[in-house]
Amino acid sequence: MFEFELHAREGRARTASFTTPHGTVQTPMFMPVGTQGSVKGISPQELKDIGSQMILGNTYHLMLRPGPELVAAHGGLPGFTAYPGPFLTDSGGFQVMSLGHMRKITEEGVTFKSHLDGSKVLLTPERSMAVQEALGADVIMAFDECPPFPAEPEYIRRSLERTVRWLERCEAARTRRDQALFAIVQGGIHPELRELSLEKTLPFGTLGFAIGGLAVGESKEEMFPAVAFTAERLPEHKPRYLMGVGHPEDLIAGIALGVDMFDCVYPTRTGRFGYALTDRGRLNMNSSAPRQQLEPIDPDCDCYACRHYTRAYLAHLVRAEEMLAPRMLSLHNLRYLHRLVERARLAIARGEFSAWALTWAEQYFPKGIPDWFRGAVEQGQRSMHHVSEAT
Numbered sequence: 018m019f020e021f022e023l024h025a026r027e028g029r030a031r032t033a034s035f036t037t038p039h040g041t042v043q044t045p046m047f048m049p050v051g052t053q054g055s056v057k058g059i060s061p062q063e064l065k066d067i068g069s070q071m072i073l074g075n076t077y078h079l080m081l082r083p084g085p086e087l088v089a090a091h092g093g094l095p096g097f098t099a100y101p102g103p104f105l106t107d108s109g110g111f112q113v114m115s116l117g118h119m120r121k122i123t124e125e126g127v128t129f130k131s132h133l134d135g136s137k138v139l140l141t142p143e144r145s146m147a148v149q150e151a152l153g154a155d156v157i158m159a160f161d162e163c164p165p166f167p168a169e170p171e172y173i174r175r176s177l178e179r180t181v182r183w184l185e186r187c188e189a190a191r192t193r194r195d196q197a198l199f200a201i202v203q204g205g206i207h208p209e210l211r212e213l214s215l216e217k218t219l220p221f222g223t224l225g226f227a228i229g230g231l232a233v234g235e236s237k238e239e240m241f242p243a244v245a246f247t248a249e250r251l252p253e254h255k256p257r258y259l260m261g262v263g264h265p266e267d268l269i270a271g272i273a274l275g276v277d278m279f280d281c282v283y284p285t286r287t288g289r290f291g292y293a294l295t296d297r298g299r300l301n302m303n304s305s306a307p308r309q310q311l312e313p314i315d316p317d318c319d320c321y322a323c324r325h326y327t328r329a330y331l332a333h334l335v336r337a338e339e340m341l342a343p344r345m346l347s348l349h350n351l352r353y354l355h356r357l358v359e360r361a362r363l364a365i366a367r368g369e370f371s372a373w374a375l376t377w378a379e380q381y382f383p384k385g386i387p388d389w390f391r392g393a394v395e396q397g398q399r400s401m402h403h404v405s406e407a408t
Contacts, residue, residue: 076108126183293331371397
């Protein structure tokens with residue numbers, strides 16, 4: 018039912034096929050975020066047309082509205098949303114951090130004050146598994162706590178140990194074997210805590226592993242050593258998922274370090290704010306320059322916006338606050354990230370990834386490639402002394 022087959026590698030960067038009940042996806046891949054069961058402003062057909070492979074749903078938000086029972090009545094998220102491909106659902110663990118002012122953590126679980134009506138909602142490992150089973154995603158995440166940044170090391174240690182105990186309860190509670198459970202490695206930016214989390218998490222042998230607790234406020238200079246440390250110690254023949262990461266430069270650095278899966282609201286949120294992603298950085302469609310430019314956002318892009326509209330027209334839509342503007346910019350930004358990982362896969366297959374990554378970065382960082390990015394690419398090329406063969 019689930020299979021992860023490696024195809025090519027250059028250093029730690031690798032390509033693979035990940036087979037799920039709703040289809041086979043190619044990695045590395047970027048996953049659009051559909052928090053409410055919808056990628057904001059983009060239809061399922063458009064998602065397919067731009068090369069989306071797997072969509073995220075949000076356990077916490079869908080639990081509150083419309084409720085897992087209604088989603089289950091549609092046969093799960095594919096039937097509910099009319100997106101026929103694979104889904105991944107988070108566990109609610111990110112909301113433990115993002116809604117920190119509206120929740121209380123105990124050993125039993127997390128009590129939230131609903132952001133919809135103020136009612137109290139208890140989310141436990143068992144409840145998270147039950148909701149995710151009703152949502153019917155192909156990949157489900159273990160219930161965890163994503164600690165904030167900064168946090169005291171002692172707090173992170175207690176949190177990750179509780180996350181391991183919750184993982185054990187998730188394993189005991191789940192009843193569906195047509196869903197792949199991914200465990201989440203925590204530990205913040207501290208190598209010794211990452212090591213502790215790995216030591217306690219890897220023995221569960223879940224079908225995939227996620228790197229959690231990053232991109233929550235730390236600098237890239239702090240984040241990527243933690244990514245490198247964790248990714249090289251995860252099992253070689255299982256998918257690795259870096260949660261909540263989706264800036265273009267982060268995807269390439271993560272791929273260099275052996276990450277297979279990424280997700281983030283960044284492309285759609287950036288589109289709604291009037292920005293378009295390109296190989297030369299973000300293009301501000303709110304500024305004056307695009308208003309007179311008759312070329313597309315990106316002449317190499319094959320998205321609907323780039324094939325049909327000029328920058329001047331899209332900038333006009335932004336100024337006029339027309340609904341089409343955020344839709345087209347979001348569509349382009351998602352396609353840009355899909356094209357980026359497609360190019361990365363091709364470069365890995367050709368054995369040219371590191372050279373391609375640095376050439377891309379020369380354009381993207383006109384003031385000079387940052388040390389953290391160059392370091393990630395170079396570290397990804399070095400021998401993998403710590404690759405884990407854990408199963």
